[in-house]
Amino acid sequence: MQSQIDQKIRRNAVAAIRRQSALSKLFLSLVWLWLISAMFAAKPADSNAAKQKPLRKEAPTPTAKAKPAAPTAVASPVKRLTRVQARSALLRQPNLPPIDLSERRERVLYTTQGSETLIEVLGRYNLHPSERLFWNRSIQQNFGVHRIPAGREVHLFFSPQFTRANHRQLKAMEVDLNESATMTWERGIRGVLFQRREKPFDVELKTASATVSTSIMEDGRRAGIHPTLLSQLTDIFTWDVDLEKEVRSGDSFRILYEKRSRKGQDAKASLRIMAAELINAGQKFTAIYFERAKGQGNYFNLEGRSLARSFLRFPLEFASITSHFSDNRFNPLLRVNTAHTGVDFAAARGTPVRAIGDGVIAEAGWNGGYGKTIDLKHDPVYMSRYAHLDSFADGVTVGTTVTKGQVIGFVGSTGRSTGPHLHFELYKDNQYVDPLGVHFPADEQIEPGLRKLFESQTRTFLVELSSGPRS
Helix, strand or coil: CHHHHHHHHHHHHHHHHHHHHHHHHHHHHHHHHHHHHHHHHHHHHHHHHHHHHHHCCCCCCCCCCCCCCCHHHHHHHHHHHHHHHHHHHHHHHHHCCCCCCCCCCEEEEEECCCCECHHHHHCCCCECHHHHHHHHHHHHHHCCCCCECCCCEEEEEECCCCCCCCCECEEEEEEECCCCEEEEEEEECCEEEEEEEECCCEEEEEEEEEECCCCHHHHHHHCCCCHHHHHHHHHHHCCCCCCCCCCCCCCEEEEEEEEEECCCCHHHCEEEEEEEEEEECCEEEEEEEEEEECCEEEEECCCCEECCECCCCCCCCCCCEEECCEEEEEECCCCEEEEECCEEEECCCCCEEECCCCEEEEEEEECHHHCEEEEEECCCCEEEEEEEEEEECCCCCCCCEECCCCEEEEEECCCCCCCCEEEEEEEECCEEECCCCCCCCECCECCHHHHHHHHHHHHHHHHHHHHCCCC
């Protein structure tokens, strides 16, 4: 009986121990589960707090002194942001417009009263000394101390706010330098950005035409065509048609020309013939302007053959010939018959004289009866002479290299001369030749690779040429 009681007690004790062990295990599991949950719950909260902390500014409590934040906690993101902004600004700077009018700025227009430097102009405004030094350094670096003529416009862009000492802060400056360019200074994050900009051109295509009754120059002027265009026309066709002898009453011409001008400067417009047609004795001659390389253009016929030659036919823009090359001509001064070894062109005193081709000045000075004379050596074969000049062009001295069409002197009446005119001579292998009797081969031909482009441009120009009014 006693043994049964003891066994029952032991079984109950074991069962109690097992229940206690199970409860302990369950309790420990719950504890670990709670701890793990707490850890996972705490990480997002801390992360959010870290993200929000630099953006939120809390007021310190009156009972506890606010503890200053560690400098690295806030300064690090700001430094990274500043570098990004700086890199972006540097990449954008070359494409920034010189004056950004969308910003709030006060524009002040100053017109120079006399010959002034930009530093003197800035001295008229109450800039802080350090601000003035800041701008003066940039001006001296990019423009120096050059003086700007009277009447030029200087646009100054100031911050609308004044400092406590009533100083102004300059944001940008734009200067009307001349008829073709402006200069701008724009303040940026890394100093002052300087730019020199060419003023844009207004480009117009126009047509003109005339019928000849006396001469191309006279009838062209009566039709209101600018003399520059008439001179270009005669230069274009001068090697195909003798414009002095072969042009007759009833002949006609039409031109398509480009007018390039800037706003307010119409009187200084640049004129260039782009296409031309000349009807001479029932035969049509056509010229098309074509650039084989940028800025290097010439005139070609419809077959792509150049109308230009290595030499100009005349050293003056078309003028009348008063005396031709001759082996036996009566000299009005000597009163005897002598050889006339050149061609005389009638022209007013001061008319520009052009080099007929590329070359080097061999002589430039007084030459007896020739008066003031220029000898131009073109190559081992050809040399040209320009006599009775009134004066030489600037920079023309012995050894100077000149290009075809460059002005080298001006018509006069120096030496043995009866009045203002140009005496022109051409030498071949040191022998006189008739300048009007020499025919040079064409300079060039349109290469096959540019043929399609030339034909396309030709069609466009001919359509424009035919659409204009006829005289």
